[in-house]
Amino acid sequence: MEDFWTRLALRIWAVLIMLFLFVPLVVIFLYAFNQSNIESWPISGLSMKWFASTWQDPDVRAALLLSVKTALAATALALVLGSCAAFAIHRTPFFGRDAISFLFVLPLALPGIITGIALRSFFSFNNFDLSIWTIIVGHTTFCIVVVYNNVIARLRRTQGSLVEAAMDLGANGFQTFKDITLPLVSTSLVAGAMLAFALSFDEVIVTTFTSGAQNTLPIWIFGALHNGRRLPEVNVVVSFVILVTIIPVVISARLTGGGASRIQAGR
Amino acid sequence: MATETAGRPRPKGGVSGLRALMWRVPWLRAVLLLIPPVGWMLLVYIASLVLLLITAFWTIDTFTTQIVQSWNLDNFRIIVSDPTYLRIISRTVGIAAAVTVTDIVLAFPLAYYMARIASRRVQTLLFAAVLLPLWASYLARLYAWILILGHSGLLNWSVQLVGLPPPNIGYTVVAMWIVFSYIWLPFMIIPMYAALERVPESLLEASADLGARWWRTLREVVLPLVVPGIAAGSIFTFSLTLGDYITPILVGGGSSQFIGNVVYGNIGIANNVPFAAALSIVPVAIMAIYLLAAKRLGAFEAL
Numbered sequence: 001m002e003d004f005w006t007r008l009a010l011r012i013w014a015v016l017i018m019l020f021l022f023v024p025l026v027v028i029f030l031y032a033f034n035q036s037n038i039e040s041w042p043i044s045g046l047s048m049k050w051f052a053s054t055w056q057d058p059d060v061r062a063a064l065l066l067s068v069k070t071a072l073a074a075t076a077l078a079l080v081l082g083s084c085a086a087f088a089i090h091r092t093p094f095f096g097r098d099a100i101s102f103l104f105v106l107p108l109a110l111p112g113i114i115t116g117i118a119l120r121s122f123f124s125f126n127n128f129d130l131s132i133w134t135i136i137v138g139h140t141t142f143c144i145v146v147v148y149n150n151v152i153a154r155l156r157r158t159q160g161s162l163v164e165a166a167m168d169l170g171a172n173g174f175q176t177f178k179d180i181t182l183p184l185v186s187t188s189l190v191a192g193a194m195l196a197f198a199l200s201f202d203e204v205i206v207t208t209f210t211s212g213a214q215n216t217l218p219i220w221i222f223g224a225l226h227n228g229r230r231l232p233e234v235n236v237v238v239s240f241v242i243l244v245t246i247i248p249v250v251i252s253a254r255l256t257g258g259g260a261s262r263i264q265a266g267r
Numbered sequence: 268m269a270t271e272t273a274g275r276p277r278p279k280g281g282v283s284g285l286r287a288l289m290w291r292v293p294w295l296r297a298v299l300l301l302i303p304p305v306g307w308m309l310l311v312y313i314a315s316l317v318l319l320l321i322t323a324f325w326t327i328d329t330f331t332t333q334i335v336q337s338w339n340l341d342n343f344r345i346i347v348s349d350p351t352y353l354r355i356i357s358r359t360v361g362i363a364a365a366v367t368v369t370d371i372v373l374a375f376p377l378a379y380y381m382a383r384i385a386s387r388r389v390q391t392l393l394f395a396a397v398l399l400p401l402w403a404s405y406l407a408r409l410y411a412w413i414l415i416l417g418h419s420g421l422l423n424w425s426v427q428l429v430g431l432p433p434p435n436i437g438y439t440v441v442a443m444w445i446v447f448s449y450i451w452l453p454f455m456i457i458p459m460y461a462a463l464e465r466v467p468e469s470l471l472e473a474s475a476d477l478g479a480r481w482w483r484t485l486r487e488v489v490l491p492l493v494v495p496g497i498a499a500g501s502i503f504t505f506s507l508t509l510g511d512y513i514t515p516i517l518v519g520g521g522s523s524q525f526i527g528n529v530v531y532g533n534i535g536i537a538n539n540v541p542f543a544a545a546l547s548i549v550p551v552a553i554m555a556i557y558l559l560a561a562k563r564l565g566a567f568e569a570l
Contacts, residue, residue: 013376024411040419081304088300111510122315238407
């Protein structure tokens with residue numbers, strides 16, 4: 001169908017797009033090893049010195065700690081809420097099932113500022129002070145969908161006959177859940193949790209509206225970029241954040257055979 | 268776990284009252300499980316959105332900056348009548364549209380290559396390669412472009428290397444357009460690729476058998492079948508650009524405010540939450556219209 005020249009042109013195009021996607025990421029990693037504190041191309045030489053000074057920076061440490069705490073808490077909450085919803089919905093056909101799926105996707109489908117400002121005005125209306133808890137509530141809200149999508153996709157692929165066989169053989173509901181259902185969905189739970197962690201660890205828009213005086217790592221990066229200060233440290237932190245968000249995603253993709261990385265999982 | 272209505276084994280052994288009840292009323296278990304997650308979403312999220320909508324019709328006392336809960340349309344009147352806000356809205360929508368078109372153009376040949384020409388192995392590899400940047404921190408990818416487009420960045424350096432004058436496009440609307448197109452590109456590639464992969468080979472063969480050249484087959488057979496995928500991708504590229512305010516602050520330069528920036532500004536310094544709420548309804552309304560149009564194009568089946 002496509003002649004030789006069309007194929008060649010398409011191949012070249014594919015290579016160019018790949019370069020477009022990955023050259024910026026490579027640039028970031030190179031700058032992390034920049035010897036100078038001036039961000040200019042080409043970098044003057046390679047050095048590891050900014051890694052040490054970034055690690056010593058108390059602000060970076062505090063932000064990292066807050067990010068990890070927030071992401072862990074939001075992931076745990078999303079794991080419970082998202083899998084509850086998936087177990088409830090997957091085999092019971094009832095009215096409003098699509099509406100419930102829609103409800104969970106909404107925080108990711110609506111522009112981030114809407115979620116951010118809505119939660120912000122909700123917290124101030126109820127006189128909740130902005131703290132790590134308000135950040136966690138915000139993050140949980142948009143992380144539920146990732147767990148939900150992963151678990152429900154797995155449940156749809158598993159066969160109900162396994163559960164029925166267990167019950168025929170005399171297992172009670174708890175035994176069936178522990179020995180049959182849980183092993184079947186366990187990797188999808190882990191995958192969902194990892195995606196939720198990555199999503200939370202990297203979030204900036206909703207966080208700017210729901211955090212008070214605290215800085216998560218992305219907020220710290222945003223502040224430093226905005227003021228143009230401590231850029232050598234930003235290079236290091238940003239490279240670190242790329243790794244922290246990509247590694248869980250790669251693992252979760254392996255666990256679910258690529259299913260976790262579907263676009264429904266969100267950003 | 269007994270939820271199937273037909274041929275369910277009756278729970279054996281000591282059946283507690285609740286479990287027996289759940290067996291008799293299959294949806295009861297679903298409802299009990301749904302209470303925590305749906306309760307969370309309704310109490311936190313939907314309540315917040317409703318409050319936002321209501322706040323938009325309130326106003327603030329200009330002296331005390333306290334919210335006055337009196338119903339009026341003042342905020343919307345200001346948005347519609349002040350040319351500054353109209354300019355910001357049309358800039359936001361304009362760039363969101365430009366980014367969407369750019370991403371369609373960039374993504375289509377790659378998606379076509381992935382779906383129809385690349386070998387199975389290359390296909391999987393490219394798919395993973397497209398997804399990876401999507402998960403690499405948003406701020407990281409944004410920052411990469413600050414470094415590349417800046418005055419002494421990679422772009423100016425390489426253009427000068429070829430002997431041309433440096434383009435100096437850091438901190439302009441053009442920079443914003445490039446960065447948005449870059450960051451949201453994977454969101455366009457994936458649904459487009461999925462749509463292209465579903466185009467049956469037999470249709471293309473039939474078209475070729477009937478004498479259509481490749482270009483004509485592409486235009487009259489492939490493209491119409493890919494429209495739902497394009498529409499699905501464009502929901503992401505359009506919506507995500509529309510709601511962004513970080514990129515305009517960091518790479519847009521002085522005169523590149525987005526709707527989001529005004530919303531953010533009114534939350535922080537001015538503390539005029541009702542006005543911010545009213546303004547934030549603008550992108551929601553635009554997205555609602557956009558989603559309706561996308562639904563007509565079949566975008567939801569392609570997601």
